[in-house]
Amino acid sequence: MATCPKCRGHLTTGHRCRRTARQQTLDLALAGVAGGLTALVMTAVFDPQQVVSEYDGYIMAGAIALAMLTQSLMQQD
Numbered sequence: 001m002a003t004c005p006k007c008r009g010h011l012t013t014g015h016r017c018r019r020t021a022r023q024q025t026l027d028l029a030l031a032g033v034a035g036g037l038t039a040l041v042m043t044a045v046f047d048p049q050q051v052v053s054e055y056d057g058y059i060m061a062g063a064i065a066l067a068m069l070t071q072s073l074m075q076q077d
């Protein structure tokens with residue numbers, strides 16, 4: 001996906017530069033929720049028998065959340 005040269009945000013059709021602090025906070029919250037949900041979905045899809053322990057799930061969720069958090073932070077001014 002193309003990124004904006006000014007704010008490094010995703011260059012969508014409705015793109016606007018200068019994200020507000022509230023938007024950034026919302027993004028972080030969404031990243032955390034999305035990371036957790038993604039881990040849950042991945043666990044359900046790839047491990048329907050619940051072979052993987054909860055511990056592994058938390059590591060997966062943490063890794064995904066961290067990746068998304070880093071991406072979100074990099075988009076800030």
Ligand SMILES: [Zn+2]
Nearest residue numbers: 004006007017
């Ligand atoms: Zn921009």
